[in-house]
Amino acid sequence: MSVSVKDVAAAAAVSVGTVSNVLNRPDKVAPATVARVQAAIDRLGFVRNDAARQLRAGRSRSIGLVVLDSANPFFAEVARGAEERAAREGMAVLLGNSDQTPSRERAYLELFREQRVNGVLLTPTDLEASAVRRLADSGIPLVIVDGELPGGGVPSVAVDDVQGGMLAVAHLLEQGRRRIAYIGGPHSIRQVADRLEGARRALAGVPEATLEVIELDALTVLHGRDAGEEIARRSAADRPDAVFCANDLLAVGVLQGTAILGEVRVPDDLALIGYDDIDFAQSAVVPLSSVRQPARAIGAAAVELLLEALDSEGAAIRHVRFQPELVVRASTGP
Amino acid sequence: MSVSVKDVAAAAAVSVGTVSNVLNRPDKVAPATVARVQAAIDRLGFVRNDAARQLRAGRSRSIGLVVLDSANPFFAEVARGAEERAAREGMAVLLGNSDQTPSRERAYLELFREQRVNGVLLTPTDLEASAVRRLADSGIPLVIVDGELPGGGVPSVAVDDVQGGMLAVAHLLEQGRRRIAYIGGPHSIRQVADRLEGARRALAGVPEATLEVIELDALTVLHGRDAGEEIARRSAADRPDAVFCANDLLAVGVLQGTAILGEVRVPDDLALIGYDDIDFAQSAVVPLSSVRQPARAIGAAAVELLLEALDSEGAAIRHVRFQPELVVRASTGP
DNA sequence: ATCCAGCCGTGAATCGTTTCAAACTGTAAT
DNA sequence: ATTACAGTTTGAAACGATTCACGGCTGGAT
Numbered sequence: 001m002s003v004s005v006k007d008v009a010a011a012a013a014v015s016v017g018t019v020s021n022v023l024n025r026p027d028k029v030a031p032a033t034v035a036r037v038q039a040a041i042d043r044l045g046f047v048r049n050d051a052a053r054q055l056r057a058g059r060s061r062s063i064g065l066v067v068l069d070s071a072n073p074f075f076a077e078v079a080r081g082a083e084e085r086a087a088r089e090g091m092a093v094l095l096g097n098s099d100q101t102p103s104r105e106r107a108y109l110e111l112f113r114e115q116r117v118n119g120v121l122l123t124p125t126d127l128e129a130s131a132v133r134r135l136a137d138s139g140i141p142l143v144i145v146d147g148e149l150p151g152g153g154v155p156s157v158a159v160d161d162v163q164g165g166m167l168a169v170a171h172l173l174e175q176g177r178r179r180i181a182y183i184g185g186p187h188s189i190r191q192v193a194d195r196l197e198g199a200r201r202a203l204a205g206v207p208e209a210t211l212e213v214i215e216l217d218a219l220t221v222l223h224g225r226d227a228g229e230e231i232a233r234r235s236a237a238d239r240p241d242a243v244f245c246a247n248d249l250l251a252v253g254v255l256q257g258t259a260i261l262g263e264v265r266v267p268d269d270l271a272l273i274g275y276d277d278i279d280f281a282q283s284a285v286v287p288l289s290s291v292r293q294p295a296r297a298i299g300a301a302a303v304e305l306l307l308e309a310l311d312s313e314g315a316a317i318r319h320v321r322f323q324p325e326l327v328v329r330a331s332t333g334p
Numbered sequence: 335m336s337v338s339v340k341d342v343a344a345a346a347a348v349s350v351g352t353v354s355n356v357l358n359r360p361d362k363v364a365p366a367t368v369a370r371v372q373a374a375i376d377r378l379g380f381v382r383n384d385a386a387r388q389l390r391a392g393r394s395r396s397i398g399l400v401v402l403d404s405a406n407p408f409f410a411e412v413a414r415g416a417e418e419r420a421a422r423e424g425m426a427v428l429l430g431n432s433d434q435t436p437s438r439e440r441a442y443l444e445l446f447r448e449q450r451v452n453g454v455l456l457t458p459t460d461l462e463a464s465a466v467r468r469l470a471d472s473g474i475p476l477v478i479v480d481g482e483l484p485g486g487g488v489p490s491v492a493v494d495d496v497q498g499g500m501l502a503v504a505h506l507l508e509q510g511r512r513r514i515a516y517i518g519g520p521h522s523i524r525q526v527a528d529r530l531e532g533a534r535r536a537l538a539g540v541p542e543a544t545l546e547v548i549e550l551d552a553l554t555v556l557h558g559r560d561a562g563e564e565i566a567r568r569s570a571a572d573r574p575d576a577v578f579c580a581n582d583l584l585a586v587g588v589l590q591g592t593a594i595l596g597e598v599r600v601p602d603d604l605a606l607i608g609y610d611d612i613d614f615a616q617s618a619v620v621p622l623s624s625v626r627q628p629a630r631a632i633g634a635a636a637v638e639l640l641l642e643a644l645d646s647e648g649a650a651i652r653h654v655r656f657q658p659e660l661v662v663r664a665s666t667g668p
Numbered sequence: 669a670t671c672c673a674g675c676c677g678t679g680a681a682t683c684g685t686t687t688c689a690a691a692c693t694g695t696a697a698t
Numbered sequence: 699a700t701t702a703c704a705g706t707t708t709g710a711a712a713c714g715a716t717t718c719a720c721g722g723c724t725g726g727a728t
Binding site: 014015016017018021028029030033052054055056057058 | 675676677678679680682683684685
Binding site for chain 1: 427
């Protein structure tokens with residue numbers, strides 16, 4: 001059915017070993033032979049069978065990536081960064097979406113092991129889970145994306161979420177806001193918890209400022225909208241004068257929720273800042289202030305660390321940590 | 335290094351053939367033996383090597399999917415639908431992003447052939463391209479997603495974009511709008527051209543209505559914003575009273591563009607309708623009317639067709655065609 | 669002449685799983 | 699006792715690319 005090296009070898013009147021050499025080390029073969037084999041390859045339409053190559057080589061040319069939520073543009077960007085970096089290495093990225101569900105995460109990791117992927121990039125549903133630890137110990141190279149495994153020993157790419165939270169709230173305070181609300185959740189997600197911690201620290205220096213924490217079940221536009229409506233319905237006295245959302249989807253939702261009632265204006269009555277700086281943030285009708293994370297660079301760096309781990313078996317474990325960046329737009333404008 | 339069936343066989347004191355049967359046809363093996371082998375598998379931590387299985391079976395457990403733009407939420411949903419359907423079959427989806435570039439598309443298709451994927455789901459950058467035809471003839475099952483290959487012979491999943499265009503513009507006409515603008519581009523993209531054709535047909539029955547066609551280079555929020563600003567700057571007399579955008583990203587952009595100048599109000603001065611009904615459409619500050627495409631169902635159906643093609647080699651070629659659905663929200667409200 | 673070193677090319681062994689004809693078991697029918 | 703038969707299990711062949719020890723050849727040095 002399919003054309004194999006054997007067919008090519010016969011057509012070019014050489015041995016299979018030579019065909020393989022043409023494919024993998026053309027410099028070891030006489031130019032005339034290379035040409036002849038190449039011609040046969042083209043003529044027969046030969047395509048290398050990766051399964052066989054993998055079987056012999058013991059590993060594949062692909063990388064597994066499991067993200068928390070593929071519908072979130074932030075993770076879409078991370079995936080893109082990883083994909084681009086991997087492509088330069090001739091590798092493909094297999095994308096899995098755990099939807100924050102440990103069982104789905106486990107299913108993907110199992111699949112990736114069967115596929116003998118070169119390594120796995122993981123945004124864990126739960127950093128404490130022993131499953132992650134076990135995976136790390138199981139011999140298949142692992143890089144933690146957007147987090148760091150307590151206890152170390154596993155390379156990771158992270159952004160300083162505490163710092164990001166500080167930036168956001170410090171900015172709100174600078175704008176003269178004093179009654180801050182933090183909307184996010186669930187707090188079991190490390191990113192959510194860290195950003196809150198950052199908010200607390202920023203507030204530490206301003207005694208008269210207050211922080212209200214509103215915990216939601218998920219970080220979606222709809223959840224944000226509900227929260228926004230609730231805030232808009234309050235009396236002016238009970239209402240915060242600034243809201244820091246754990247991500248931009250929430251912030252967009254809050255924007256809508258407050259707009260529906262038409263009473264509360266952003267930014268005059270309520271300053272609003274999100275997190276991630278997704279493409280849509282600048283496109284919102286009130287352009288959204290946000291804390292930018294270099295999503296694409298994160299993905300690329302994760303692949304980079306994986307490549308390092310592959311090259312130098314068990315060498316130094318690197319941790320890359322990016323700094324978040326405040327992006328000020330109209331939603332917190334003066 | 336890695337545990338193989340041979341190791342398991344030795345540990346369970348059976349032959350490798352029996353281990354394989356336990357893995358693939360447990361019913362053909364005596365229950366006691368199954369238990370013993372299973373125990374050995376668990377104890378040794380055996381993980382099936384997919385490369386070897388593939389090599390023997392001649393095909394893999396994965397499906398390739400190449401989309402035009404993974405940053406577009408519509409395609410993200412399609413991918414998700416495909417992924418979910420494939421997962422039920424124990425298959426994985428390899429996602430490639432062509433970014434509307436034929437060369438990137440080609441690179442992914444080549445990769446997928448090397449990986450001996452079970453089949454390819456493709457949103458072609460160019461339906462006319464002979465490369466697509468060649469792929470279809472090369473023995474690897476192909477399903478066209480969101481399109482149909484002229485000349486037939488390839489299963490496909492499509493949505494009737496002409497019908498969608500008609501729905502959108504007919505709705506605008508019903509609202510009493512007469513000076514319609516269509517914003518989209520490039521027209522070489524089939525979807526863009528078909529939606530325009532639909533718009534023209536809807537207008538055919540209303541002689542006094544006019545259609546202005548504004549062609550852009552890409553379907554992004556930023557392109558839409560520029561177009562929106564341009565429209566907002568016109569005098570009321572030169573301005574359309576309704577805009578139909580080739581997708582929701584554009585429509586969101588137009589919404590912003592017009593809002594910036596503050597002169598033109600949606601929907602009073604300008605009715606606005608988009609296409610795709612992405613999640614954000616209902617979340618826009620002026621909730622966006624749109625034409626819904628069942629993105630997830632499209633992805634699932636594509637996998638379905640692929641499975642059929644795999645089961646019944648060369649049986650009837652099916653074409654699934656979904657009907658688009660008008661979703662009316664405030665942006666075209668009375 | 670003889671030897672050596674480089675270069676090329678060879679082909680059998682190998683990876684781990686699946687498949688399948690054949691062998692083996694125990695039971696039932698003759 | 700013999701045969702039939704279904705239910706199990708076996709073990710070797712096969713999938714296709716890669717690897718590597720080895721042999722043939724050429725040309726230059728001795």
